[in-house]
Amino acid sequence: MTLDALPLHQGGAENLARLLAQALLAGHWQPGDVFPRELDIGAHFNVSRNQVRNALTSLTAAGLLERTAGRGTQVRDIGDWHLLDPLMSEWMSGLINLDPQLVSAIYAFRYSAEPVVAGLAAQAAQAEDLERLDNAFMGMEKTANSAEARADHAEYDVAFHDATYRASHNLVWRQMGHLLRPSIMALIHRSQHRTDTLDDSLARHRQVLEAIRNRDAHAAETAAREVLRRTAIDLGIVS
Amino acid sequence: MTLDALPLHQGGAENLARLLAQALLAGHWQPGDVFPRELDIGAHFNVSRNQVRNALTSLTAAGLLERTAGRGTQVRDIGDWHLLDPLMSEWMSGLINLDPQLVSAIYAFRYSAEPVVAGLAAQAAQAEDLERLDNAFMGMEKTANSAEARADHAEYDVAFHDATYRASHNLVWRQMGHLLRPSIMALIHRSQHRTDTLDDSLARHRQVLEAIRNRDAHAAETAAREVLRRTAIDLGIVS
DNA sequence: CTTGTACAAATGTCAGACATTTAATAGACT
DNA sequence: AGTCTATTAAATGTCTGACATTTGTACAAG
The missing domain is CATH 1.20.120.530 (GntR ligand-binding domain-like)
Structure with missing residues (x-):
């Protein structure tokens, strides 16, 4: 799965998190898939690395992603998602x-x-x-x-x-x-x-x-x- | 309430968030109180502003704090706390x-x-x-x-x-x-x-x-x- | 075949400057 | 005196570039 299918993003960093989260919730990536790198995401949506990191921090807090230094970002299993997290609630x-x-x-x-x-x-x-x-x-x-x-x-x-x-x-x-x-x-x-x-x-x-x-x-x-x-x-x- | 009563912090940024959250959960600050500024917290615990911001981001996500640019950081009402947030669960x-x-x-x-x-x-x-x-x-x-x-x-x-x-x-x-x-x-x-x-x-x-x-x-x-x-x-x- | 080393790639952290929002304050005009 | 406006100060928000740390891989020596 690439970023190309996603709609263009406009607005603050919250919108970016929402956009990516909704793509995950819709099943665009499978559990275990590697998620695009920070720099690629930033380049694609034309935002700074900071905004990307803020968005990914939210997704990680909601249990959607797992990030490890050096390895990259992985999509976690649905069973690990924090379905009752208010963030999740908002994205849904x-x-x-x-x-x-x-x-x-x-x-x-x-x-x-x-x-x-x-x-x-x-x-x-x-x-x-x-x-x-x-x-x-x-x-x-x-x-x-x-x-x-x-x-x-x-x-x-x-x-x-x-x-x-x-x-x-x-x-x-x-x-x-x-x-x-x-x-x-x-x-x-x-x-x-x-x-x-x-x-x-x-x-x-x-x-x-x-x-x-x-x-x-x-x-x-x-x-x-x-x-x-x-x-x-x-x-x-x-x- | 000042920071002086809190124990010294050691370890990553997660510990800082946990420390501040437990102080809030223990009722050290009243709802509506202004929370210390980023720079003061950083100076007190001798950590970078980045770490403080990361910790405060977590507390904000859990509904404990409300931050507005220019005004500062306020402690939210207990009724607004996200009791079912996994972060809260961990801090409790x-x-x-x-x-x-x-x-x-x-x-x-x-x-x-x-x-x-x-x-x-x-x-x-x-x-x-x-x-x-x-x-x-x-x-x-x-x-x-x-x-x-x-x-x-x-x-x-x-x-x-x-x-x-x-x-x-x-x-x-x-x-x-x-x-x-x-x-x-x-x-x-x-x-x-x-x-x-x-x-x-x-x-x-x-x-x-x-x-x-x-x-x-x-x-x-x-x-x-x-x-x-x-x-x-x-x-x-x-x- | 194993092990060790070097390198590349990705995320994590830091420091500083700047932007933006908000509140307070001083001053000018009616 | 009162009110509106412009300025300033203070706080959080954002950007940028550099560096640190972790991880995987390729390659060579044993």
């Missing part, structure tokens, strides 16, 4: 073509975790949490039937899940929800959205909301599982 | 006096998450996973009855939980297990360890191991919950 936002292995791993995690979170939310939710969930759900309803509001619909969908994590009133789960934001967004963007599937998705979200409002932890778990089953169908993981 | 290891609020939040998270993880492990564990769990458990047994092997016992305990997360064969859960390592270690160190409670703890861990070996997801969930109930008692959260 806006990225549509995720590595399929990542997509299924993130989906599997959410399928196991979100029912628990919804259950906790049913026990711990307060008035302001319910308000957040309500707003997000109403936004989803409002934007369901127009094609041009699709981006807004995705935002409300993410906001709904974020509000669920937040309603658990646990610091760790709340961080998880924040970190998963872009992943959830990516999953939503990969989903097929026809009119009938959207109606079904809305109905399942509504059941989560109602269960949390009724403080019924068991029902919330079940409903959250149903939402994710719908997601699996839309993703093409199952039919 | 070795710190014993965790914030009580943090302890209970982490315990609550584990109580909700680990049963699910154990269930996944029962479904997905392979031969090598069982071997890791076996080794960790046998280590726990071997070090249970001697006071001087207490540190080793804690290591095996942590290894057991890490192996459980790993056996789930999910990339995200595996990362969680890795990130929770120092937190789990801190919880173990806070626990009371008398002989009878240790026997009870061992018995409950054994049931998790057996359930995973028998591929019984439901039993694994229940057993994991029992292990954490024991932990809660040892922590003094419940009696």
Whole structure:
């Protein structure tokens, strides 16, 4: 893999890190591949070696690369990537073509975790949490039937899940929800959205909301599982 | 707060970052305080400005600091810290006096998450996973009855939980297990360890191991919950 | 065939100058 | 007196070139 396929970069050093990270996340390099040298990267994008080093430092901190003096830079195995690193989270936002292995791993995690979170939310939710969930759900309803509001619909969908994590009133789960934001967004963007599937998705979200409002932890778990089953169908993981 | 109270630093730039981070985690600076300038830090520790900048870059990435050109470096609010950042995890290891609020939040998270993880492990564990769990458990047994092997016992305990997360064969859960390592270690160190409670703890861990070996997801969930109930008692959260 | 040496290539580090951003200050005009 | 503007100082951000250190390789001596 060479740098030629990458789009031209413009802006600060953060953009360079983002650009390279997204190429890695999309699977343009295989684990074990040697990464281009600092000077080559700098020459290709016409930036100083400093900026290249700053960008590579970020990628290394996120576990994407391994650098050793004299040997060069290598792409690390996916298992070593720091998926929960906020940097990673930021880079994944806006990225549509995720590595399929990542997509299924993130989906599997959410399928196991979100029912628990919804259950906790049913026990711990307060008035302001319910308000957040309500707003997000109403936004989803409002934007369901127009094609041009699709981006807004995705935002409300993410906001709904974020509000669920937040309603658990646990610091760790709340961080998880924040970190998963872009992943959830990516999953939503990969989903097929026809009119009938959207109606079904809305109905399942509504059941989560109602269960949390009724403080019924068991029902919330079940409903959250149903939402994710719908997601699996839309993703093409199952039919 | 000045730098004078900090121990002298020796070694690479990583040590400097660790030193400053642990000072922050110990509460030596209050949120909103201005952090010393690059040149002052460099002069105090007798290192180049480059090393200081590298260290501060790490702390900024972890959400501990906020730096703006011209204004200086500020300590961010605790709510903005990236608790799940691998860097943070590394810096927390070795710190014993965790914030009580943090302890209970982490315990609550584990109580909700680990049963699910154990269930996944029962479904997905392979031969090598069982071997890791076996080794960790046998280590726990071997070090249970001697006071001087207490540190080793804690290591095996942590290894057991890490192996459980790993056996789930999910990339995200595996990362969680890795990130929770120092937190789990801190919880173990806070626990009371008398002989009878240790026997009870061992018995409950054994049931998790057996359930995973028998591929019984439901039993694994229940057993994991029992292990954490024991932990809660040892922590003094419940009696 | 092994070992040692020299060399090349890559990342790591340093020092200094300069750029940019921000806040404070002094001064001029109304 | 008050307010706007220009200047200055202080901090972080960036660039550049040189040098240090680590690693892999080629080659020759034993």
